[in-house]
Amino acid sequence: MPHVPPDVPAEGDSVRPRAPRATEPVVLALDVGGTSVKGAVVDAAGIVARRSAPTGGGPTDPDGATDAVLGVVRELWAAVPAERHVAAVGIVTPGLVDEDAGVVVGAENLGWRDLPLRALVEEATGVPVGFGHDARAAGLAEWRLGAGRGAGDHAFLAVGTGIAAALVLGGRVFPGGGWAGEIGHGGATTGDLCACGGRGCVETYGSASGIARQYTARTGTVPDGARGVLERAQAGDRVAAEVWQHGVDGLADLVSGLVRTLGLRTVVVGGGLVLAGNALLDPLDRAVRARLTVHPVPELRTARLGAEAGTFGAALLAWQASGRPVPSDLGIAA
Template identity: 50%
Template sequence: MSAIVNRWCAVGLVVGVDVGGTATKAVLVDGDRVLAHASKPTPKPGPDVVPEVVDLVADLVAELDPAGTADVGVVVPGIVDEARGVAVWSENLGWLDVPFAALLTDRLGRATGFGHDVRAGGLAESTAGGGRGARDSLFLPIGTGIAAALVLGGRVHDAGGYAGEIGHVDVGHGEPCACGRHGCLEAIASASAIARRYAARTGTPTEAVDVARLLAEQDADARRVWDDAVQALAVALAWTASVLAPEVVVVGGGLSAAGDLLLRPLDEALRERLTFQRRPRLVAAELGGLAGCRGAALLAAKRSASC
């Protein structure tokens, strides 16, 4: 991916779409201004999920750009090969080797920028969010799953689509993961894992945001589940700091809404695990849940103009 610049591409209207594990979000932007946004539930995994997702993207684009004049960028989760326009694999959405760029271009009737959701979010946060001004940064959205975007030397590092899978490193617990292994960071520290583990302890179905609220109310089960997640995140960030030495870690995704309930203990746990290594600043993402969408818009803009 091309070097990041600290400004948005001025190429007129752009629609950016972020296909998430539970919701698909889209924005209509003009430069750095968000003019409109929309969201719809992402189809559940199944034999028809790919055409359903393509149709959903087309519906959102038509809703935001009925005149059909905007450039379009779309980002998806999993392993993504941007150069070929292929979604190589997604465990959460159940697809394998899908030529999404070609399918979207055919369905939308116009060339479509295509990329990875987290790397696009990292691009957006590095350009105009919590990571701006840093040469080396890590974007860490914590939501249905956990992945990371690496910005090294001012460039988004993709390694053919395989970089950033921090959610599937073993952080030393016994929980099973959807990838088929045990001990993965995602299986204990994602928002969905926090909700699942709290429900397993208490018998009360809930969401991660509710666990954060209960934590503030001194709920013992919420404290245990939250502490497990924080320690697992600290393990992953400690080796990341040792190997890559990012200046800043931008924490995004739904769990970032917990603010200091997450960032403060995570910073303390990370401090305890580092000695001479550069300790990254931990900051909340500034673009919120629209980081992926805005990154998708950047991809479309970069496709249409030299920035």
């Protein structure tokens, strides 16, 4: 078990500076990524302070990432304004996550396996901890605060380094035991080798990193990420246009599959690739239409919260864990 930072106040600890419930509450929200742990102090009106740290850790150093998380919790705690108290902490992580048990079942890049992260942070802080998967939490945030507002059953599709979806069904984000929405992997048996060990996964050619890698494989040139491939395509580079379209087609396979299975009328598209705007959404809409026959074509919406979606999702999970009413907008204008 990793060490607990000594200066995080614990339950009943005499150093706890402020008594609960006597002051306005805040929550601490942490979004654990592959390279950094992003944290924020959040009150009902929005983010009041931010702290972050390199994630560290890895397959040979599982405590490194855990220490980084606890370090950011400590820094956030110290950044809480004097007239406030911490009602709860919310943490979202990548990997295979069992939200009910509060356990990261596996996050290879961080070296985490069967890590009871929720219990660790509850022990270190003495406050309730909300816990979830990063993409599902981002979908929760887009649903409650962003582009998914007002939509019924729908999906949030995150396309960045990887591909994952959050399924909002029956008034909740459906967890599927941690597996729901892991749609970037599987579904093919031939094609490029994927990090998951399979072949031809959409992640190998439809993610932002996959699009860049495909262009390099065909041309020997390293573009400036997926954005670089798009710029080359728009400048008339035929190979770049083919690589971009191939990626769009893979995403359209995923979207149309969700629509055919679940009858969804709305899909919110987020993650880094959505920065391409209409250069992504327009061809994706055409490709989805081409793949649907009897089903209604879903409305594709661009995500609103960008890279903040995970942090806001963690904040919402924290408010839920606190037992207090969840603020309706966290400062984000409808």
